[in-house]
Amino acid sequence: MSKISDLRKSYERAELDETASLGEPMGQFRLWFDEALAAQLPEPNAMTLATVGPGGRPSTRIVLIKGCDERGIVWYTNYESRKGRELAGNPYAALQFHWVELERVVRIEGRVEKVSEEESEAYFRSRPLDSRIGAWASPQSQVISSRAVLVANAAKYGAQFALNPPKPPHWGGYRLVPDRWEFWQGRKSRLHDRLCYRLQDGLWVRERLAP
Template structure:
């Protein structure tokens, strides 16, 4: 007999998040939690959900991988002509979410998105494995194709054309989300979860607030 999805429950009791033990700077708090996720060997700690909104006002999400972060923001790389690329071109505001299930933690980040500069995109592109660099040329991301054979044929074509030194495609590169809001969620018992929210005030300083779960 199938179990009822409505009856699936979990009690969150691994940790707590309070104002005294958290950082005043959300980037430092994120760095701490990301490093703890990596050290705990959770599956793909670098995976994050990216949410964008198109001109039709319909939101869409997909999972991408964080490739860098600093005071300027959170960086990932993709095809600029993909659905998310087209949506960001029309509406540069987006949201990111990390979910580290094993640690009972979620991080949500919101802000404006911009392309990283060409030199930064070039440097990352050339650090990728050869098959990934060829793949950036071979896949017309988000476009309808007749079958997988199209990708295989494209990969063979560009592999023969570029050999060991494919350049970065003009339609491929990095984005950086510049946060203006962060939220750190720690699961707690009885659904009384800890939620610390950070927002930029008019002076450009981070304000930390507790949200009801």
């Protein structure tokens, strides 16, 4: 087995130049996201969400992007989960996309807010039936005695709601409103390209960062 410290890769697929990048970050993100989709990457919509809990302790998990526009990045979850509790106490978070095959990373930071109840309702209705039942069945982040608890809950709510489960009151969407983006493109010799966009007086300032 190889030593972990010996694992290396040379990044040589592409480059990221100020003159070729867009002047505002959401447009640049959509461009890269579309290229990730076109490359048929496995789960290009998966992103790491970092939150901070009491005492400044960070935690991360993978969630799926479900929308993006000029207002920000949207995902859906259980408001009573660990991430929901941490966002209630500290409404700032960071997101990261890692598209390994394209040698790209996108990092996004900002304030987090709940989406409207109407948006959450509309998305919930679009989900497969088993996912809607699952939103009721799982007391997310709570300790349970065994998987049998989830199976029993799913059977209970499946019988109760049949084909039309309503959105649980504890479930809905969050939107991260960005004030900082970073686009990272792997380059040879570890001289990677890093472009940062930061919001200053309502305008996006683009800067190159040293790798």
